[in-house]
Amino acid sequence: xxxxxxxxxxxxxxxxxxxxxxxxxxxxxxxxxxxxxxxxxxxxxxxxxxxxxxxxxxxxxxxxxxxxxxxxxxxxxxxxxxxxxxxxxxxxxxxxxxxxxxxxxxxxxxxxxxxxxxxxxxxxxxxxxxxxxxxxxxxxxxxxxxxxxxxxxxxxxxxxxxxxxxxxxxxxxxxxxxxxxxxxxxxxxxxxxxxxxxxxxxxxxxxxxxxxxxxxxxxxxxxxxxxxxxxxxxxxxxxxxxxxxxxxxxxxxxxxxxxxxxxxxxxxxxxxxxxxxxxxxxxxxxxxxxxxxxxxxxxxxxxxxxxxxxxxxxxxxxxxxxxxxxxxxxxxxxxxxxxxxxxxxxxxxxxxxxxxxxxxxxxxxxxxxxxxxxxxxxxxxxxxxxxxxxxxxxxxxxxxxxxxxxxxxxxxxxxxxxxxxxxxxxxxxxxxxxxxxxxxxxxxxxxxxxxxxxxxx
DNA sequence: TCTGGGGTCCTTCAGCTC
DNA sequence: TCTGGAGCTGAAGGACCC
Numbered sequence: 302x303x304x305x306x307x308x309x310x311x312x313x314x315x316x317x318x319x320x321x322x323x324x325x326x327x328x329x330x331x332x333x334x335x336x337x338x339x340x341x342x343x344x345x346x347x348x349x350x351x352x353x354x355x356x357x358x359x360x361x362x363x364x365x366x367x368x369x370x371x372x373x374x375x376x377x378x379x380x381x382x383x384x385x386x387x388x389x390x391x392x393x394x395x396x397x398x399x400x401x402x403x404x405x406x407x408x409x410x411x412x413x414x415x416x417x418x419x420x421x422x423x424x425x426x427x428x429x430x431x432x433x434x435x436x437x438x439x440x441x442x443x444x445x446x447x448x449x450x451x452x453x454x455x456x457x458x459x460x461x462x463x464x465x466x467x468x469x470x471x472x473x474x475x476x477x478x479x480x481x482x483x484x485x486x487x488x489x490x491x492x493x494x495x496x497x498x499x500x501x502x503x504x505x506x507x508x509x510x511x512x513x514x515x516x517x518x519x520x521x522x523x524x525x526x527x528x529x530x531x532x533x534x535x536x537x538x539x540x541x542x543x544x545x546x547x548x549x550x551x552x553x554x555x556x557x558x559x560x561x562x563x564x565x566x567x568x569x570x571x572x573x574x575x576x577x578x579x580x581x582x583x584x585x586x587x588x589x590x591x592x593x594x595x596x597x598x599x600x601x602x603x604x605x606x607x608x609x610x611x612x613x614x615x616x617x618x619x620x621x622x623x624x625x626x627x628x629x630x631x632x633x634x635x636x637x638x639x640x641x642x643x644x645x646x647x648x649x650x651x652x653x654x655x656x657x658x659x660x661x662x663x664x665x666x667x668x669x670x671x672x673x674x675x676x677x678x679x680x681x682x683x684x685x686x687x688x689x690x691x692x693x694x695x696x697x698x699x700x701x702x703x704x705x706x707x708x709x710x711x712x713x714x715x716x717x718x719x720x721x722x723x724x725x726x727x728x729x730x731x732x733x734x735x736x737x738x739x740x741x742x743x744x745x746x747x748x749x750x751x752x753x754x755x756x757x758x
Numbered sequence: 759t760c761t762g763g764g765g766t767c768c769t770t771c772a773g774c775t776c
Numbered sequence: 777t778c779t780g781g782a783g784c785t786g787a788a789g790g791a792c793c794c
Contacts, residue, residue, distance in 0.1 A: 368794095388762080395762050397794095410794080416759055456765090456794045538767095540792050573768060574791095597766070604762060639786080649761075655787060690763085 338527055339475070339518040340511060355475040355497055357521040359465040360590065362496040362504035363481060365441065366513040368458035369398035371491040372437050373427050384424045388414055393604055397429055401513055434458075437489055444484045448477060453590045459508075461501050463590035475518050482516065500586035502537055503527070524584035529556030536581050538574065546570060558582040595696070596635060600643075601625040602690025608647040610683040619676060620669050622691040624735070627665030630693060631723060636661035636702045637693025640668055642675040645688035654679065661695065661702045664716045668693065 339355075365371065369387040374380055384403035388396045394414040406421035417424060438457040445452045448471065451463035464477050471477045478495040485493050492514040496507025499521040506528070511517035519527050533539055533547045536555060546569050552558050558566070559582035567575030580586065601622045609615060619642075630637060638661040645651045654675040662668060672691050722735075 391762095393760090393762075395760095397762080411761075413760055413762095416761095419759090459794080538792065542791060571769070598764090600764065602763060641787095651789085653788060657786060688762090692765090 338520070338523050340515060355473050355518045355520065357499050358474050358497045358504075358518060359463055359468075360498055360501055360504045361462040361464055361474060361478055361481070362498075362501065362508040363445065363460055363462065363478075363485075364494050364496075364505075364508045364512070365458035365485075366492045366494060367398055367400050368437075368491070369429060369434055370400045370403075370427075372434050373430070374400070375490050377427075380425055384408070384421050385427060386414075386417055386424055387427050387429050388417075390414060390426050390428065392606055437491065440489050441485055441491075441493075444481060444488065448481060451590045451592060453592060461504065461590045475516065478516050482514075499524070500584065501588055501590065502581055502586040503584055505537065506531070506535060525559075528582070528584050529554060529559060531555045533558055536578055538577065538581075543570060543574065543578075555582050595698070596633065597696060598692055598694040599626055599629050599633070599635065599637065599696065600641070600690060600692030601629075602643060602688055602692075604645075604688045605686070608685040608687050610685045612681075612683075615676070615686060615689060616673060618689055619672050619691060620665075622689065623669035623672055624665045626691050626693050627663055627668055627719065628723065628726075630663035630696075631699070631720065634699050635693075635696040636663045636699045637668075638695035638697065639693070640671040640675070641690075641692040641694060642672045643688070643690035643692065644676075644679065644681075644686060645690075647685040647687050649687065651688075652679075655694070657695070661697050662693075663699060664719055666719070 370385050373387060374385065377385075382402060383400070384406060385400045386396045386403050386408060387398040388394050391414075396408060396410050396412045396414060396417050398410060399408045399417075403417075403421060403424055406424070408417045408420055408424065414426070418426075434457050441458075442452065442454060442460065445460055445462055449462050449464050449467045451466070453461040455461070462481075464471070464474050467477060468474070471480065474497045478497050482493055482495060485491065494508045494511040494513060495516045496504040496509070496511060497516070497518040498504040498507050499519075503519050503524055507517040507519045528535075532554060533552055534544050536558065539547070547553075547558065550561065550565065550569055552561060558578055561579075563576060563579045566579050569575065570578065603618060603622060605618075609618075626637075639655050639657045641653055641655040643651065643653050656671050656675060658667070658671065668691065676689075
């Protein structure tokens, strides 16, 4: 299936392309007429100047457009062109992804679902399907790795690529970017936007500016002109709190930050953030594209449909979350050394408590025992909780991790029992074997005694 | 308006060892 | 023997990102 063969409401006719070029002109209206920043959109030809201007731009940032929603629309062509959001539809759900049609109503990700529905009563709400998104993501990442081994995924739907080594084989960065956009569309039937620049930070800004379904090249000598008119919130690492702090200093644009003494920024934001923002404001970003080495933590958390004050319900939830974390640790081949309990109260204040174990674990029995001790030590009485979470940090590869042997350790313990459960789950499906306590709400907490060792053969 | 879930990184503080 | 500082680690909280 080729890019042009896919039938979608948003796809292109020749008239569309002509219209898109006028859209490009509007997008670029805020920039000087001849600023050397080249953009292309929806398969249109590269502009004349990007051939020479992308020579110093080996970094690509590629971001799927409305990724989760786009994945859903592949199998729901009837919804193309309509406002669609993906997210939990419960009383406390938020928007995970929104099509551009939904965004026109002011809907954006992380918005409470109730508000999204008020803004657009006709919006179509779809539940998230993470297995599907992971599958599409794997396909997209495989395309990236065909181009270069230097791929740094940031999430399921975006990645940095360093294409320095691919130029001789595939051409200039902007040509490579267009080739990737075409392959993603042809092979996965979703669109993406690409920023091409000399640094990761500028490439990321450029891809955001190119959205949806566009390409933007920012040559190194145009970085300051591109960057300084932007609002401070465009800087990577500036969220609500930092933006407030910068506004208290009277700084509204990136250019304002650039022209502020570093000492002033450090006093307001701390050493690390202050010096980091000062460098970013001049487009200086020495970070190279890093192929990830592995996870640093694995966690699970759950917001209750309504606030809970029953300790027994909370313990059951902690057990369920410990199971989830342990299963994921084992599946990914990790053990964690530090166990973290997270508690969010009804008023949204959040606390964490952690304990570092003598030896790292991937056993839910140990994770739950630790997290339960941390929970009991809080002495919450009947405080109303909104959320609880469990996380394992300080991860090591399970194969490399030293095992603490105990004098009274049975030949086959909890770890072996849980691995057997993993095998049963793989064979019979999720939930086929689980602690009794998660099936029945009786007094048994599921960890009341030693596991039954497998019968010797 | 009323705030999910999965993460990473940074800062601060306390305790411990040398 | 006591004291202070440096350096490290663990714990906790917060900000931020997608």
